[in-house]
Amino acid sequence: MNYFSSVQPWHVQQIWDVFLSIVCNDSRSSHCWRWGWFHTDGIGLNTFFEPEPTGLVPGVCIQNLVKIFANRPKPAVDGMSITFYEGQITAFLGHNGAGKTTTMSILTGLFPPTSGTVLVGGLDIQTHMDSIRPTLGMCPQYNILFNHLTVAEHILFYSQLKGRSRDEAEQELETMLEDMGLTHKRNEEAQNLSGGMQRKLSVAIAFVGEAKVVVLDEPTSGVDPYSRRSIWDLLLKYRSGRTIILSTHHMDEADILGDRVAIISQGKLFCSGSPVFLKNCFGSGxxxxxxxxxxxxxxxxxxxxxxxxxxxxxxxxxxxxxxxxxx
Known part of the structure; x- marks a missing residue:
């Protein structure tokens, strides 16, 4: 039975937990996030890394990234190396505190790295951040919206902030409202939107201004199933020509959206590859x-x-x- 030809997104009662055998010894156990066993099973760590794809343009390259906070004994990011490619969605899968948000904050210039190199579009974030920012789109873990600005005003503001003309921004506004299903809320203030609609607006803002690298930190966290699927559809539609980095702790979301999946814990990268590759490595059936x-x-x-x-x-x-x- 071919999994992909038989299971279509959001038309099944429950999608198979792709990485069940990675994170859970017992599917009914309450202790389902067990991440440290990769070093104790006697298998070389390189077994869990799929060879890098050929013919794709690297959008973001991370090499030996380390981030140490002064008030913490352990590194938040510990020697991470990974490449994100244009035209793909790469899912960061990990538990709370794994280092997903810290890595994304470094990518977007919020935190400086302790050591290591991060290249965005071939430019180093430590020396060329001003040139990188116009190409970046960011959806943080928590909504950062202006309470008294409407949905339309938010999109117009951020689009023009990235250098779009008024006419281009208005054209982008209409497209984004239609794609996100927010047309009927265009004149609604952000403070009056539901949590799911606020989240959809935050995701839409990340894509405005022709962002080439889009960083989404748990974009579907706390939203209803309908809004979640709307966000999924938008990401799949807009991934062409963009490097999309998505963090999540939902395995079904990583399976459906991720062209490649990277599993991290305690600031370290434990495995990465396509969902099919990881299923072949760890899938029980x-x-x-x-x-x-x-x-x-x-x-x-x-x-x-x-x-x-x-x-x-x-x-x-x-x-x-x-x-x-x-x-």
Whole structure:
């Protein structure tokens, strides 16, 4: 069974947890974030890194990045090296405190690195930040909006702040409102928007002004499922020609959006590669959930077992059944 041809985004009850075997010894355990075992399994660390893709333009290059805060004994970022490519969404997957936000803050010039090199579009952030900023778009972890500015005024303001003319900004405004589903809220003040709409506005601001490198720090955190899917659609639509860096701790989000996924913990990069590569490394199998309408469940099981002979069946409830098939 081909996973990608059989599962379409947001048309299934539950998407398989892509990296379940990486972060969880027991899917029902309350202690599901166990990140430190990569060094103890006897397998070389390079096994968990997919070879770099060829024919793609590097948008952001990080080399041996270290960030140490004075009041903390351990580095927030500890020798990280990774490359983000143009035309791709790279998902930073990690638990709270893993170092995702610190890395993104360094990329956008909020924090200086303790050591290491960060190149954005071939320019060093420590010497050419003024030239880099016009090409950057940022959605921070928490909304930073002007309470008494409307949705339209926010987009116009940030678009012109990045050098767009008034006519170009107004044209971009109409496109962005349509893509984000905020047309009916264009004249609404930010303070009157729901949390989900405020988040959508923050994501829209990150893309205005033809930003070539877009950094999104947990853009779907705290939003309702409908708004979350709207943001997903926008990212997939706008990734062409852009380098998009997305942090999340949702495995399904990393699976759907990420062309490449980087898993970090305690400031270190533990593995990176495409979702398919990481599934092949760590995936325990495929999980299929069936909603049954027939009274005779044996017929349904026989049909599935014909295509997945070694599958194991589990009864979830009166209406659904699930089976597990090895890779």
């Amino acid at each position: 495929f999980y299929l959930t069936l909603v049954r309408k027939m009274k005779n469940t044996k017929i349904g099981r026989a049909s599935v077992s014909m295509w997945l002979p070694p599958c194991t069946w589990n009864v979830k409830n009166a209406c659904t059944q699930s089976c597990t098939a090895p890779r």
